[in-house]
Amino acid sequence: MSAIIVKELTKKFGEFTAVDSVSFSVEPGELFGLLGPNGAGKTTIINMLTTLLLPTSGEAEIAGYGLGRDPDSIRTNIGIIFQDPSLDIGLTGRENLEFHAMMYNIRSNERKKRIQEVFDVVGLTDKAEILVENYSGGMKRRLEIARGLIHYPKVLFLDEPTLGLDAQTRRSIWEYIRNLNRNYGTCVILTTHYMEEADFLCDRIAIIDHGKIIALDTPSGLKSRLLGDCVSLTIEGRIDLIATALGEKEWVREVIPDGKTLDLILSDYEKNIPEIFQTASNLGVRISSINFSKPSLEDVFIRLTGSTIREQEGSRKSVRQERMRRRMLR
Amino acid sequence: MIQARVIYVLWRREMIKYFRVRSRIAGAIGMPAFMLIFQGMGFRKVEFPGLPASIGYFQYLVPGIIGMTLLFTAAYAGMSVIMDKQFGFLKEVMVTPASRISIVLGMISGSATTSIIQALIIMLMSVLLGFRLPLIHAVLFSIVIMALISMIFINIGLILSSLLKDFHGFSTVINFIAFPLFLLSGALFPVSNLPAPIRILSYFDPLTYGVDALRGILIGHCEFSIVLNISILLTLSILMVCASSYFFQRAEII
Numbered sequence: 001m002s003a004i005i006v007k008e009l010t011k012k013f014g015e016f017t018a019v020d021s022v023s024f025s026v027e028p029g030e031l032f033g034l035l036g037p038n039g040a041g042k043t044t045i046i047n048m049l050t051t052l053l054l055p056t057s058g059e060a061e062i063a064g065y066g067l068g069r070d071p072d073s074i075r076t077n078i079g080i081i082f083q084d085p086s087l088d089i090g091l092t093g094r095e096n097l098e099f100h101a102m103m104y105n106i107r108s109n110e111r112k113k114r115i116q117e118v119f120d121v122v123g124l125t126d127k128a129e130i131l132v133e134n135y136s137g138g139m140k141r142r143l144e145i146a147r148g149l150i151h152y153p154k155v156l157f158l159d160e161p162t163l164g165l166d167a168q169t170r171r172s173i174w175e176y177i178r179n180l181n182r183n184y185g186t187c188v189i190l191t192t193h194y195m196e197e198a199d200f201l202c203d204r205i206a207i208i209d210h211g212k213i214i215a216l217d218t219p220s221g222l223k224s225r226l227l228g229d230c231v232s233l234t235i236e237g238r239i240d241l242i243a244t245a246l247g248e249k250e251w252v253r254e255v256i257p258d259g260k261t262l263d264l265i266l267s268d269y270e271k272n273i274p275e276i277f278q279t280a281s282n283l284g285v286r287i288s289s290i291n292f293s294k295p296s297l298e299d300v301f302i303r304l305t306g307s308t309i310r311e312q313e314g315s316r317k318s319v320r321q322e323r324m325r326r327r328m329l330r
Numbered sequence: 331m332i333q334a335r336v337i338y339v340l341w342r343r344e345m346i347k348y349f350r351v352r353s354r355i356a357g358a359i360g361m362p363a364f365m366l367i368f369q370g371m372g373f374r375k376v377e378f379p380g381l382p383a384s385i386g387y388f389q390y391l392v393p394g395i396i397g398m399t400l401l402f403t404a405a406y407a408g409m410s411v412i413m414d415k416q417f418g419f420l421k422e423v424m425v426t427p428a429s430r431i432s433i434v435l436g437m438i439s440g441s442a443t444t445s446i447i448q449a450l451i452i453m454l455m456s457v458l459l460g461f462r463l464p465l466i467h468a469v470l471f472s473i474v475i476m477a478l479i480s481m482i483f484i485n486i487g488l489i490l491s492s493l494l495k496d497f498h499g500f501s502t503v504i505n506f507i508a509f510p511l512f513l514l515s516g517a518l519f520p521v522s523n524l525p526a527p528i529r530i531l532s533y534f535d536p537l538t539y540g541v542d543a544l545r546g547i548l549i550g551h552c553e554f555s556i557v558l559n560i561s562i563l564l565t566l567s568i569l570m571v572c573a574s575s576y577f578f579q580r581a582e583i584i
Contacts, residue, residue: 050425075427086418090347102339103426147422 003028003187009058018044020211033202034191041211042191063154079153083160089133104151118146138169158190195297222300229269231292233262237285336428340436362399392456393544394517399449404480407441408487434575445480472547478563479540485570492577
């Protein structure tokens with residue numbers, strides 16, 4: 001039985017269609033990602049699946065309970081970590097967790113045990129008696145994750161779990177999410193607009209844009225839709241010579257000279273880089289630097305939507321990388 | 331479906347927060363305390379027509395100020411709902427399997443308790459200023475009346491909080507509602523002294539019956555019968571609980 005089945009779920013706000021006939025299913029124990037830019041409709045999907053918002057049309061089943069028919073059973077079986085903070089900052093960490101556990105009808109002895117357990121999971125045991133208003137952003141996030149776990153949900157929803165956190169905290173939260181998915185077998189659905197996050201965590205990813213799923217696959221499956229790797233060379237000497245020579249190789253898909261730099265789209269760069277140097281030295285051309293990149297989910301996103309997920313910076317470098325990416329994807 | 335556990339959890343949270351933030355207690359007591367001291371002492375010698383000389387203005391004023399304390403603390407209870415909404419905590423409450431009616435009752439019970447505590451502090455203060463307290467069973471009876479009064483005004487605050495989103499809007503609207511209710515209720519002077527058209531308005535003010543019931547119990551002087559007062563208060567508070575549950579059910583949380 002699937003943990004979540006979504007069929008043609010649609011939400012309209014007046015004339016605006018925020019979620020447009022979305023269908024997917026998630027298996028128990030799976031880490032499933034909804035990836036897309038801000039405003040794509042990810043949070044609206046989560047709000048509908050967590051019974052906070054009624055769908056305009058369509059159906060969904062969460063942990064075996066139908067959406068709209070049995071909201072209380074759904075609420076008992078899910079945990080949710082909202083995009084915006086949702087803690088009572090006037091209470092201590094422990095009091096926040098106690099409140100939550102009591103709302104879910106967990107008995108006193110069991111409650112103490114579980115609170116200790118989840119505090120250990122997120123590493124906040126020594127901060128339990130401190131008022132939440134004195135917590136840092138990362139600590140608050142961890143406390144929210146701990147709170148979402150207390151009632152042992154079958155499905156855990158995470159809406160932008162690492163939004164606004166520094167790189168180090170983000171890493172550690174990824175670890176927590178991964179561990180709880182492995183150790184408890186909890187099915188996790190997370191939304192994110194960070195490519196690295198989806199890539200690092202998710203078993204499968206649905207890419208969402210303008211309220212529609214435009215691709216659904218494993219991270220490597222999504223990336224294999226791309227054509228190849230990108231290598232960027234800085235050349236001293238006759239750039240036209242080496243461009244022509246490399247262009248004749250069968251593993252080179254495209255050659256793009258740009259001033260002193262030469263960008264190449266090629267397959268299996270690990271194997272073919274020695275040959276690039278060989279060719280250069282045969283022609284008496286010096287390569288002063290080399291730069292290569294594997295395709296990222298960001299590239300997949302650009303190919304599917306025709307735009308980057310984050311706003312592009314205006315620097316020359318990023319513009320050039322952008323052009324590279326687009327070429328790589330043709 | 332009413333879940334006692336949910337009501338208790340929400341009540342307990344309110345208590346923890348109430349006793350943790352002392353400034354909140356002092357702030358809420360300040361205004362009625364000043365009224366009690368300056369109005370009560372300053373008008374001590376004044377004789378109102380329609381008021382037995384044996385009672386005296388200070389005795390007459392104390393139940394009014396207790397009513398005022400209940401009105402203002404209770405009406406502002408909606409403010410903490412607005413705060414929970416802005417800090418996102420309300421979403422956390424609404425996503426739990428607790429029934430909506432239990433959530434509303436939990437909020438009411440917490441705020442009613444704090445309102446009654448404030449009112450009792452004012453009562454104690456007035457004793458220090460010379461208020462002659464009736465027998466203990468009358469004081470206990472007056473607490474029941476206090477619970478009914480705060481229930482009515484808490485629900486006004488809750489309904490308002492389900493319709494509004496920000497602090498400023500809420501405090502403006504609630505002041506606009508609470509002040510006329512306070513002045514019309516006869517908390518400061520007998521309603522019978524008001525000109526007829528305004529006096530009719532005062533009959534639509536729930537606090538009129540609340541203050542009158544408190545007077546009947548605490549100083550043995552009231553305009554309407556205690557039974558009438560209590561039946562009006564009881565009916566209104568039940569209606570208000572139903573109304574605020576209804577508004578809460580359909581409120582947009584997100």
